[in-house]
Amino acid sequence: MENIKFLHTADLHLGSALINLSDPLKAKVRRRELIDTFKRMADYAQINGVSGFIVAGDLFDSGAVSPLLKKEVADIISSASSVVFFLLGGNHDSKSFDDDFVSMLPQNAVVLQHGKTCAFSEVNVTGYFVDEVFCVEEIPVFDEEKFNIVVLHGQTTSGNAGQINLKKLQGKNIDYLALGHIHSFSKGNIDKRGVYAYSGCPEGRGFDECGEKGFVLFDTQGGVAFKPYARRTCREIKIDVSGCDGYVSRLNRISKEIAAFPADDMFKIVLTGETQNAASDLNMLRDKLSERLFFVKIEDNTKLKIDRERLRKEMSLKGEFFRTVERLKASPEEKEKILRLGLKAMSGEEADCD
Ligand SMILES: [Mn+2]
Incomplete structure (x- = not known):
């Protein structure tokens, strides 16, 4: 045959x-x-x-x-x-x-x-x-x-x-x-x-x-x-942005991680790690990356880094909130959850104001 x-x-x-x-x-x-x-x-x-x-x-x-x-x-x-x-x-x-x-x-x-x-x-x-x-x-x-x-x-x-x-x-x-x-x-x-x-x-x-x-x-x-044989590849990439607390450092970290892939591809970037600010700059990052990538979508899975020693003494709304949560009659898991939600909301507000 x-x-x-x-x-x-x-x-x-x-x-x-x-x-x-x-x-x-x-x-x-x-x-x-x-x-x-x-x-x-x-x-x-x-x-x-x-x-x-x-x-x-x-x-x-x-x-x-x-x-x-x-x-x-x-x-x-x-x-x-x-x-x-x-x-x-x-x-x-x-x-x-x-x-x-x-x-x-x-x-x-x-x-x-x-x-x-x-x-x-x-x-x-x-x-x-x-x-x-x-x-x-x-x-x-x-x-x-x-x-x-x-x-x-x-x-x-x-x-x-x-x-x-x-x-x-x-x-x-x-x-x-x-x-x-x-x-x-x-x-x-x-x-x-x-x-x-x-x-x-x-x-x-x-x-x-x-x-x-x-x-x-x-x-x-x-x-x-x-x-x-695909014209473009869809990629989901997890990027640890621990220590990158601002727009520029996050942009640099992401750019470095995706440098090896064709700009023609489609990216879903999932940010992970612990940072001091909630990622309120997601849209800015997406717009900047879209200048050279065909399609990009960013998901924020970062956790807020909590500096407990500093918050315990800090004379601020955040410090007051931290101390109030510490005094709550709740399980450690519940306290952690409340703390994260509150601090994330507060840092988002701060970022929007400045
Ligand atoms: Mn099918």
Whole structure:
């Protein structure tokens, strides 16, 4: 058998509103980029001699995407005319695979029907909808002479329960199980013969989709490789700003920590550690960092540093508050909580006044 190459992707969620990106202009750019990444993957397949392009569900974000987006997808598929696209509806988007969409699709697109095998030279491609009635037992033992690909959208399990029970897929002559639904790449063995993989989503849409994203390339000789391909990466970075009590020192600390990453990426910066001021300068930091980063969001998880010796003697509102809390009839944990809340509020007020 000649070596036949496949690209496996899933969970593109085209048409996502991207509400987590609080900046509407950046969200708009990202919506275009999600579509463009589908185009870039199609180009990659066409240029690199990939024969089959598998979308293992959730091509669209919902069952109600615009006709314009459907047309865009059809045009992208049509632009990679030497590649056959196998599309499986997922839990989010199967309603978007309506007559309108199907009629727009070019010759090189195959919409996978539940349990129906598409013969593609020496390869069999079979998709199943993992809905309430799906049962892994309905997957047959495939022809051992062929290279058998199964496409599913759902969560695998390795125990005895669960719908995509990997144990029950053993001995079915599956060579490659193309999975969608989990948004990060992973792979493993089904049995001596077969491999399963989640391609993950090709682009992170928010900070619940951090880290490297891309697609899987596999072939009929057994090659399986993850290919990073995202336009931007979402990163959540914890930065300890202990001892950085002002805007400039915090800015310097953050800049140093993120210097190694591309400015094109999307950052969620979580400030940790103990500082003497509540971080009332978060917006200032964000605006400053946004001058050179595509998108940045800052979360303050710092704790106020409490100088007990000083507060015990200090003739100020804070000192008075500290001494009052110390005299309270409450548990040490409760006192600590009251102290932190009060001091944080007071230092926030101070920072706003000066
Ligand atoms: Mn999904």
